[in-house]
Amino acid sequence: MGTARTASAMGVESSKGAATRAAILDRAVDVASIEGLEGLTIGRLAAELEMSKSGLFSHFGSKQELQLATVAAAAGRFRRTVIEPATAAADGAPRMRAMAAAYLDHLESDAYSGGCFWGAVSAEYDDRPGPVHDAIAASLDSWLDELERQATLARIEEPGRVAFELYALVMGANTRYRISRDRRVFAYARDAINRLVGLP
Numbered sequence: 001m002g003t004a005r006t007a008s009a010m011g012v013e014s015s016k017g018a019a020t021r022a023a024i025l026d027r028a029v030d031v032a033s034i035e036g037l038e039g040l041t042i043g044r045l046a047a048e049l050e051m052s053k054s055g056l057f058s059h060f061g062s063k064q065e066l067q068l069a070t071v072a073a074a075a076g077r078f079r080r081t082v083i084e085p086a087t088a089a090a091d092g093a094p095r096m097r098a099m100a101a102a103y104l105d106h107l108e109s110d111a112y113s114g115g116c117f118w119g120a121v122s123a124e125y126d127d128r129p130g131p132v133h134d135a136i137a138a139s140l141d142s143w144l145d146e147l148e149r150q151a152t153l154a155r156i157e158e159p160g161r162v163a164f165e166l167y168a169l170v171m172g173a174n175t176r177y178r179i180s181r182d183r184r185v186f187a188y189a190r191d192a193i194n195r196l197v198g199l200p
Contacts, residue, residue, distance in 0.1 A: 021059045024049060025073035028066065032074075034114030036124040037067045037132060064132065071135045074117045078139075081106050083146070092154035093197045096147060100166055100193045107174050108186045115178040118143075119171055143167070154197065162196060169193055
């Protein structure tokens with residue numbers, strides 16, 4: 001029975017640790033959207049989350065590990081808010097429009113304090129080789145690959161080009177909105193995407 005109680009306590013601790021790590025990374029994604037991944041520090045996050053530096057450091061052995069975990073957390077958030085809701089739409093053009101709409105809705109809702117996480121970190125790491133650059137590139141490649149796959153299923157000519165154009169429209173709307181705060185850019189992007197994937 002003592003062993004059972006110990007195992008139960010360890011399970012509670014493990015669950016609490018996972019929840020703490022998730023809360024840290026949720027805040028880290030938001031901070032990185034404003035200040036970039038280089039702006040992430042153990043001290044900054046510890047202060048914001050009212051944790052000790054040592055307590056936070058126990059979840060991440062180095063700054064690079066924190067950065068890589070933040071990229072992975074942002075990819076998870078993207079999957080939950082953009083990819084998964086769109087699976088209700090049929091493959092092909094309907095799925096492309098649904099993913100684009102979910103992405104634009106996510107950005108327009110100001111879900112990130114600094115705008116699109118991927119826009120921010122792409123600009124920060126585009127010419128900076130290393131594991132963090134590679135993780136960002138892999139996430140973006142995965143997104144563009146899915147767009148191209150859906151464009152192929154829709155029998156769109158040059159699916160790679162169309163995937164890039166859809167990506168560029170979303171990123172353009174994000175950048176313009178962050179500078180101007182003009183929400184019309186999201187409607188412009190939606191109209192352009194509908195034309196791109198076959199709606200008048």
